[in-house]
Amino acid sequence: MSTTETGCRPEAAETVDTDAGPARISWFPATGTKETGSARLVLALGHGAGGGIEARDLQALAAALPAHGVTVALVEQPWRVAGKRLAPAPKTLDTGWRGLWPALAAAGAPVVAGGRSAGARVACRTAAELGAHAVLALSFPLHPPGKPEKSREDELLGAGVPTLVVQGGHDPFGRPAEFPPGEYEIAEVPYGDHGFAVPKKAGPGQDEAMGVLTAAVTGWLAALV
Template identity: 55%
Template sequence: MTDIAIPTPRGPAGIRLVEPAGPPVSVLLLGHGAGGGVDAPDLVAVRDAATAAGVRVGLVTQPYRVAGRRAPAPAGQLDEAWSAVVEYLGVRKLPLIFGGRSSGARVACRTATILGAAGVLALAFPLHPPGKPEKSRADELPAGLPTLVLNGDRDPFGVPEPVGLVEVIVRPGATHDLRKDVKTTAALAVGWLRTHGWAR
């Protein structure tokens, strides 16, 4: 496990790289939720399951969290910092999958196509603010890229509908934090990676 500080136009971001036992098959970058960090239970479960399946995992901490703030930066600044992290990692020979939970899932979805990601893993994608279904963010989902959305059926932020190459799996009994049965959530994520040849 290696922690790296990465300069971005919005201040330093952090990335924790976790290597698999053998040669990596792909690289999975995961971003955190708005008020949380990369130690969220669903992110940790996916990290552990993915590295066990031959994936190099990078857990990305946005600059506002590195600076100790809980209030998230505006969407454009989040995307800018994420893009700087991807650029810092440099030329890739392995498939790069973007991912994250909640706000981090939105960043991954918004930037995946332009930054050349092979696919997107979206945990608890917040379809709309609680109680405001008319403010849908469905257009952020990259319909032209293989995308897996894992949401709980009790999520007050709503659950997206499948569209294009976007697959949606609803976790029974789970809320927005996806804490219920994180091992199965992680297993579903790794199963999806395997179907695309991105995991062993």
Template identity: 55%
Template sequence: MSETGTEIETPHGPARVYRHEAERPRALLQLGHGAGGGFGAPDLIAATEAALAAGVSVAQVEQPYRVAGRRAPAPARQLDAAWLAVAGQLRGDELPMLFGGRSSGARVACRTAAEGGAAAVLCLAFPEHPPGKPERSRQEELDGVEVPALVVQGERDPFGRPVARGRTELATLAGDHSLKADTAGVARVIGEWLERTLPVL
């Protein structure tokens, strides 16, 4: 996979996009990282490979705060604005566009799906609540997604387990928030979901 990124200007500084092209693309997946990690995360590697195998090109989006070398994530509104700015630049053909991400990136994908015109949403390790604080639920972000969505969650994730409602599916795998215990499972459930979902987009 290419490691050459392209910078795209956003209202909060440049984001960096790493493109991975499927041979005969059926869709484009805009994929976001977690709050403190990059695209070396095992589940993001598995998701990218599964998407490419299903004929879905992938645009991995590095948020401006990470491009600038900061560790602490930007506020949600800045993350969302930067994400949508990138989506506006990437949307150049008639292929369906999917939003996806890991942890914090999954939340961004959910919050922006409607405004960004996403045809489907992929959530890896959706952080349902902060560890030990189930009363601080983020379920409403997932419930706001009106297009087909897949949540891939570790069965021992300290960030909890969201509820699948509407057009959302939940796949629970062995492991914790990292989803690295069963990367083959991550790739499998994503591939199966894409094969079910793409024909109806």
């Protein structure tokens, strides 16, 4: 296992066979639970269609949340484990996620399903079916860039469990103001694009942007239990 760009190293990696092929879970166990000996939550995070678990938001959460009693599981879909460059159809992504869910549930704590972009869509589509405790949607792709008429709001609104959307203020896949009313919460990372990168000329720096994201998620998770 290699150290990520943020210096965050998983304690263990687990390969899980699914009907879509082998998937992989990198585990970042909770460290703030010495009295109880177990995490209060497991946060499972899938990656997007154009990258892997090295994404800055996934790595920031894996580094920050274990100290708050949350085990983070970064999930690599079978297509990524196989070294393919293009993600398969959404139904295949859902198949992979369903197949690894028992391994996530076996950790012994309520599982919050989540992910960034395509991974957020997977979490929303399968949450109720799999019995997810809640959903964390990072950079939810509300619509393709420049095509607001092709909305995916039904996936978000249909999650059926408590949901937090964390969205960059300049995300071309949907700015926070574009999101429809519904039974979910939304937090904005000012100036952030779809990968939560902020321009150098913007007021907040990249570290501050990640601080906004991790604070929003930490507070929301604390309120779930």
